[in-house]
Amino acid sequence: MSFVAPSIGEGPAYERLARQIRRRIEDGVIAPGARLPSETQLAVEAQVSRSTVREALRMLQEAGLIERPSPRIMVVSERTDETAERQLVWALGRHLLTFDRLHEALSLLEPELSRLAAERADEADLRELARNLEAQELALKDFAQWNRLDQEFHLAIAEIADNPALMIARAPVTTILMPTLTGFVTSQSVTAAGLRWHRRILEQIELRDGEAAALMTRRHVDDFRSAWIASGGDLEQVIAVESELTQAA
Numbered sequence: 001m002s003f004v005a006p007s008i009g010e011g012p013a014y015e016r017l018a019r020q021i022r023r024r025i026e027d028g029v030i031a032p033g034a035r036l037p038s039e040t041q042l043a044v045e046a047q048v049s050r051s052t053v054r055e056a057l058r059m060l061q062e063a064g065l066i067e068r069p070s071p072r073i074m075v076v077s078e079r080t081d082e083t084a085e086r087q088l089v090w091a092l093g094r095h096l097l098t099f100d101r102l103h104e105a106l107s108l109l110e111p112e113l114s115r116l117a118a119e120r121a122d123e124a125d126l127r128e129l130a131r132n133l134e135a136q137e138l139a140l141k142d143f144a145q146w147n148r149l150d151q152e153f154h155l156a157i158a159e160i161a162d163n164p165a166l167m168i169a170r171a172p173v174t175t176i177l178m179p180t181l182t183g184f185v186t187s188q189s190v191t192a193a194g195l196r197w198h199r200r201i202l203e204q205i206e207l208r209d210g211e212a213a214a215l216m217t218r219r220h221v222d223d224f225r226s227a228w229i230a231s232g233g234d235l236e237q238v239i240a241v242e243s244e245l246t247q248a249a
Contacts, residue, residue: 014055111214116161
């Protein structure tokens with residue numbers, strides 16, 4: 001029995017072949033850890049060139065669906081949270097999402113996570129968030145370090161919210177947007193403004209005021225959008241993800 005059918009239809013041949021293999025993996029036809037046929041066999045069955053097969057496999061590898069334990073062997077990846085996130089990032093990236101659309105998603109997710117965090121945070125959680133803000137204050141001029149702490153602050157809030165569905169929805173959006181955010185934070189005025197918003201968010205979480213925490217977070221996200229526009233950023237700029245996925249593969 002053939003592993004794949006001849007690659008016919010609309011769109012590039014490598015995309016059609018990648019979709020075939022992807023469906024087999026997602027439907028459970030190919031188990032995690034199972035070895036894929038050789039490039040030669042796939043090329044013969046799909047009636048395409050080996051270069052087309054290699055491009056299809058590259059796409060699947062970037063999506064975290066398959067991995068290469070040796071130069072000539074490809075196997076189906078084990079299903080983990082990390083590989084699932086990479087698959088979601090890959091899927092979102094193919095929609096050529098603009099900054100505005102990603103910001104829109106973030107403005108829906110982040111406030112709700114802050115609201116839940118205000119309801120569910122314990123004293124240890126609050127201390128962790130406070131320590132993060134102390135470190136942010138010390139790193140206002142170290143933009144790379146401040147960016148890392150900024151990401152940790154929002155991730156900590158998401159984890160405190162303790163809603164796996166929202167966490168899964170948030171992960172690919174922030175993964176795609178983070179390189180842009182990192183490139184945008186290049187002055188102390190930006191880091192200081194971010195820290196002020198973080199303090200307001202934490203204050204409301206400490207007061208257990210979920211609605212106020214959500215409001216502060218929404219304003220924080222909207223303030224970032226305004227700063228993006230003020231700096232000359234284009235809301236319709238497509239945020240590329242391919243290079244990030246290539247590095248992760």
